[in-house]
Amino acid sequence: MIEGSSADLRSPQRQLIEWQMAHADLDALIDQACLAPLPLDELLLRRLKKRRLALRDHISKLRQLMEPKEPA
Template sequence: MESNLHSPERRLIELRMEHADLDALIDRAGQQNPIDELALRRLKKRRLALRDQIVQLELALDPKEPA
């Protein structure tokens, strides 16, 4: 059971959830007046890093077979 807690599939789910949370946070931050540009840039940078991690993990879990 403990192996399920640290499985790559579980990590992928966690990364996707964090990415979705950041999407919502970025949307809310963009609607504030005045907009904190620095904070918004940091959130977007973190979201991009998460997206890169998600893609790498997806590729590791489901590698494409050569044609």
């Protein structure tokens, strides 16, 4: 096993990528559901959209934490 690899599994960069992938998956799922001939359950659709919004918020906060601090 490579030294430090367990720390890399939970690095902010990796977490950001995982959240971005989950957000993209939800985007695709919501788009497909809206275009489907039989509409998806409205409650389920709202839950998916809420989850997508929460992921977007997490992504935004993590990006802010990862940005280097500018000197005052």
